[in-house]
Amino acid sequence: MAKSLARSKELFSEAQRFLPGGVNSPVRAFRGVGGTPLFIEKGEGASIWDADGNRYIDYVLSWGPLLLGHAHPAVVAALNEQAARGTSFGAPTTLETQLAEVVLALMPGLEQVRFVNSGTEATMSALRLARAYSGRNKIVKFSGCYHGHADMLLVQAGSGVATLGLPDSPGVPESATASTLTAEYNDLDNIKALFAAHGDDIAAVIVEPVAGNMGLVLPEPGYLEGLRKLTSEHGALLIFDEVMTGFRVAPGGAQGLWGIDPDLTCLGKVIGGGLPVGAYAGKRTIMQTVAPAGPMYQAGTLSGNPLAMAAGLTTLQTAFAENTSSADQNTAFGQAAKLAETLTDGMRGLAEETGVSLQTGSVGTMFGCYFLRAPGQRITSYATAKQYADTQRYARFFWAMVERGVYLAPSQFEAGFVSSAHGEAEIAATLAAAREALLLIRDG
Ligand code: KE4
Numbered sequence: 001m002a003k004s005l006a007r008s009k010e011l012f013s014e015a016q017r018f019l020p021g022g023v024n025s026p027v028r029a030f031r032g033v034g035g036t037p038l039f040i041e042k043g044e045g046a047s048i049w050d051a052d053g054n055r056y057i058d059y060v061l062s063w064g065p066l067l068l069g070h071a072h073p074a075v076v077a078a079l080n081e082q083a084a085r086g087t088s089f090g091a092p093t094t095l096e097t098q099l100a101e102v103v104l105a106l107m108p109g110l111e112q113v114r115f116v117n118s119g120t121e122a123t124m125s126a127l128r129l130a131r132a133y134s135g136r137n138k139i140v141k142f143s144g145c146y147h148g149h150a151d152m153l154l155v156q157a158g159s160g161v162a163t164l165g166l167p168d169s170p171g172v173p174e175s176a177t178a179s180t181l182t183a184e185y186n187d188l189d190n191i192k193a194l195f196a197a198h199g200d201d202i203a204a205v206i207v208e209p210v211a212g213n214m215g216l217v218l219p220e221p222g223y224l225e226g227l228r229k230l231t232s233e234h235g236a237l238l239i240f241d242e243v244m245t246g247f248r249v250a251p252g253g254a255q256g257l258w259g260i261d262p263d264l265t266c267l268g269k270v271i272g273g274g275l276p277v278g279a280y281a282g283k284r285t286i287m288q289t290v291a292p293a294g295p296m297y298q299a300g301t302l303s304g305n306p307l308a309m310a311a312g313l314t315t316l317q318t319a320f321a322e323n324t325s326s327a328d329q330n331t332a333f334g335q336a337a338k339l340a341e342t343l344t345d346g347m348r349g350l351a352e353e354t355g356v357s358l359q360t361g362s363v364g365t366m367f368g369c370y371f372l373r374a375p376g377q378r379i380t381s382y383a384t385a386k387q388y389a390d391t392q393r394y395a396r397f398f399w400a401m402v403e404r405g406v407y408l409a410p411s412q413f414e415a416g417f418v419s420s421a422h423g424e425a426e427i428a429a430t431l432a433a434a435r436e437a438l439l440l441i442r443d444g
Contacts (some may be wrong), residue, residue, distance in 0.1 A: 002403065003052065003054045003402070003403060004052045004054075005036060005038065005050070005052055005054075006052060007039070007050075007051035007052045008036055008037065008038050008039045008050055008051050008052060009036045011039040011051055012036050012037060012039065015039075022037070023037065027409075027410065027411055027414070028410070030410045032391070032395070032410055032411030032412065032413070032414075033394070033395040033398045033399065033410045033411065034395055034399075035399065037410070038050040038051075038054075038056075038402070038407070039051040042070075043058065043066075043069075043070025043071055044069075044070050044071050045069045045070060045071075045072075045419075045421035046058060046069050046070075046419060046421040046422040046423070046426050047070070048070065048407060054405070055405060056402070056405050056406060056407035057405060057406050057407065057422070057426045057429060057430055058070070058407045059367075059406070059407060059408050059409070059416040059417060059418065059430075060407060060408070060409055060410075060416070060417070061417045061419055062269075062274055063244075063269065063409075063414075063417075064212075064244050064248060064269040064270065064366075064415075064417050065268075065269040065270055065272055065273060065274045066273070066274055066417075066419055067247065067248065067270050067273075067315055067319050067332075067333065067336070067365065067417075067419055067420065068273070068315055068318055068319060068332065068419055068420050068421060069419035069420060069421025069422070070421070072314075072315075072318065072421070074314050074318050075273050075274070075311050075314045075315060075318075077314075078310040078311060078313070078314040079275075079307055079310055079311055081310070082095075082306050082307055082310040083307060085306075086306065087305075087306065087307055088302060088305050088306060088307075089306070090301065092304075093304070093306050093309070095304075095306050095309035095310060095313065096115060096304040096309055098309070098313055099115070099271065099309045099312050099313045099316075100112075100113045100115075102313060102316050102317065103267065103271060103279065103281065103316070104281070106247065106251055106252055106253075106256075106316065106320065107246075107252050107253055107255060107256060107265065107281070108252070109255055109256075109261045109262070109265075110265055110281040110282060110283075111281075111282070111283050111284040111287065112281060112282070112283075112284050112287035112288075113267075113279050113280070113281035113287075114279060114280055114281070114287070114290055114298070114303075115277060115278070115279045115303050115304040115308075115309070116277075116278040116279060116280070116298070116300050116303050117276045117277065117278060117300055117302055117303060117305075117308075118148065118268060118276060118277075118278045119147070119148050119241075119243035119244075119266065119267075119268035119269065119278045120147075120148025120149050120150055120278070121148075121278045121300065122148075122243060122266040122267060122268055122278035122279055122280045123147040123148050123150065123153065123206060123239075123241055123243070123266045123280075124148065124150035124152075124153075125280050125290075125298045126204075126206070126239050126264045126265075126266050126280040126282075127139050127150075127152065127153075127203075127204060127206065127239070128296060128298065129264065129280065129282075129286065129287075129289055129290060129296055129298075130203045130204035130237040130239060130263075130264065131203045131204075132289050132294075132295065132296040133203075133237065133286050133289050133296075134203040134204070134235070134236070134237060135203075136200075136201050136202060136203035136236070137179045137201055137203060138179045138180075138181055138198055138201045138202045138203060139152065139179060139180055139181070139202070139203055139204050139205075139206065140180075140181045140182070140183055140191065140194060140202060140204070140205040140206070140236075141153060141155070141180060141181075141182055141183075141205075141206050141207075142182065142183050142184065142185040142207055142208075142211075142382075143182055143183070143184055143185060143381070143382040143383065144185055144211060144213065144214035144217070144381065144382025144385060145185060145206075145207060145208045145211055145213060145214070145241070145382075146208075146213035147206055147208075147241050147243075147266070148243075149169075151172045151173070151176035151177070152176050152177060152179070152180050153180065153206075154168055154169045154172050154177070155168045155172075155177050155180050155182055181194055181198065181202070184381055184382075184383065185207075185211055185214075185217065185380075185381045185382060186217070186219065186220045186223055186380045186381050187381065188222075188223060188226040188227075188230070191205070191227070191230065192230060195230055195234050195236075199234040199236075200234070200235075202234060202236040203236060203237065204231075204236055204237040204238070204239050204263075204264070205227060205230075205231050205236055205237075205238055205239065206239040206241055206266075207224075207227060207238075207239070207240065207241065208241050208244065208245065209224055209240050209241075209242065209245055209249075209253075209254030209255065209258070209260070210244075210245045210249055210254050210363050210366065212244040212245065212366060212368075212414070212415035213244075213413065213414070213415075214381075214382045214385045214413050215368050215369075215370050215379065215385055215389060215412060215413050215414065215415065216361065216362075216363070216366065216367060216368020216369075216415045216416075217368075217379060217380060217381065217385065218361065218363060219258075220380060224254075224258055224260050225258075225260065228260050228261070228262070231263075237263040237264055237286070238262045238263050238264075239262060239263065239264045239265070239266065240253070240254060240255055240260070240262040240264075240265045240266070241266045242254060242255070242265050242266060242267055243266050243267060243268035243269055243278065244268075244269060244366070244415065245363075245366065246265070246267045246268075246269070246270060246271065247270040247271065247316065247319070247320075247333075248269075248270060248364055248365050248366045248417065249363040249364040249365075249366055250363075250364050251320050251331075251333055253265070254363075257363075257364070262282070263282055263283060263286060264280060264281065264282035264286060265280070265281050265282060266278070266279070266280050266281075267279040267280070267281065270312075270315060270316070270319075271312040271315075271316065272308045272311060272312045272315075273308075273311030273312045273314060273315035274311055274315075275305070275307055275308035275311045275312070276302070276305075276308060277305075277308045277309075277312055318332060318420075319331065319332045319333045319420060320332075320333055332420035333364075333365065333420065335420055336365040336418045336419055336420045336422060337362075337364045337365050337418075339418050339422050339423070339424070339426075339427050340362035340364065340365050340366065340367045340418040341362050342424075342427050343362070343367060343418065343427050343430060343431070344360045344361050344362045344367050344369070346427070346431040346434075347360045347369060347431070347434060348360055350431065350434055350435050350438055351438070353435070354435070354438040354439055354442050355442060356371070356393075356438045356441070356442050357371070357372035357373075357374060357375045357376075357377070358370065358371060358372065359372055359377070359378065359379055362418075365417060365418045365419070366415050366416070366417055367415065367416045367417070367418065368415050368416065369408075369416065370385070370388070370389050370394075370412065371389065371390040371391075371393040371394045371397065371412065372388050372389070372390060373388055373389075373390045374388075385413065389412050389413070390412075391412045393441055394412035395412075396440075396441045397434075397437050397438070397441055398410060400433075400436070400437035400440050400441060401430075401433055401434065401437050403437075404433035404436060404437060405429070405433065406429075406430050406433050406434075
């Protein structure tokens with residue numbers, strides 16, 4: 001029986017009176033899949049409930065932050081306890097030191113960290129730091145990679161901008177992007193040519209080590225190592241934007257998974273456990289450039305906010321604590337990663353069974369699922385994502401899954417996430433729904 005979404009429709013038209021597009025972030029408006037966005041009223045564990053009371057298994061998880069799922073008791077308790085002691089002081093608290101210690105312990109290549117309030121602030125500040133430290137101006141990003149909405153980065157961004165078809169946004173002055181070079185992801189020759197032309201003036205290369213904003217695209221074997229070698233040879237800093245991949249693809253992020261040592265790392269999402277946080281981190285010699293230790297200015301009223309620190313600290317401590325109760329000494333993270341693999345293995349089996357062409361895979365607790373226009377196509381970059389991804393078919397699949405109680409990213413150019421609150425039952429129910437949905441869109 002079709003789900004009633006009447007209340008979401010009402011709330012959306014009311015929201016549009018007060019908020020541009022009725023939302024506070026474009027991708028939430030469902031332009032990538034059409035129809036009315038679901039207004040969510042509650043989340044608990046792996047589930048969310050919309051304003052009409054419909055329940056869904058959630059694979060968006062606030063776009064990655066909720067590694068433990070919604071309203072995890074330990075996170076809620078930590079927030080309640082801290083709130084009762086005060087929500088913000090604008091002064092140092094030991095919570096910031098504690099979270100920094102845990103982050104640096106999980107990512108041993110990092111020596112110092114600065115907390116900010118979003119991933120956008122993290123990448124914007126890391127690039128300013130790279131320019132301040134190197135004395136150079138140019139920066140390099142990759143088509144299809146998204147690093148937040150700072151002016152200098154809104155050129156051929158992935159994610160929301162790709163979905164909205166805005167290759168670069170109005171309001172971004174030429175001067176802001178004049179020093180931003182764009183290269184092709186997974187193409188070492190392309191960036192080598194760029195360095196040959198501009199090498200001495202490139203301050204930094206910023207990259208999503210696993211691309212999650214054009215759908216899920218893994219680095220080709222040797223690609224990240226190639227970027228590391230090239231940037232070192234030319235004296236440019238390598239910045240890993242691990243806002244999404246940090247503590248999601250592996251306990252030590254992509255840098256831990258593949259043993260790459262970037263000069264700077266951007267973090268966000270998981271380290272805030274659902275509260276607004278971002279961070280940029282790196283070698284002490286570089287981070288000592290940041291005010292007040294050094295001359296590079298960056299500041300924030302709510303940076304290191306006690307509530308966000310408490311939620312992030314509890315999330316990381318809970319996710320990576322050895323689960324001594326289970327025989328296989330698993331961690332909550334390890335369980336979620338196993339389920340992501342089970343999900344995408346299952347999707348590959350369903351693609352075989354139904355004859356629908358999919359490109360699907362997982363890295364740790366992150367996964368992707370492209371609907372391909374024809375069998376045998378392989379998406380390895382933004383150009384191939386735009387060429388091969390069947391966004392119409394994805395949209396039909398998305399709504400067929402909503403109908404069956406599963407909430408996926410409302411855009412083909414996004415990644416999905418599993419939490420430690422998901423279990424075998426959720427994965428089995430999701431695959432059963434996917435089988436029906438694939439048969440429906442195959443024949444429909
Ligand atoms: P925020 O400013 O949205 O906290 O972080 C920006 C950002 C930076 N770097 C990476 C790799 C990111 O994925 C993001 C933000 N991710 C999107 C999801 N594709 C956030 C969702 C949204 O824009 O509403």
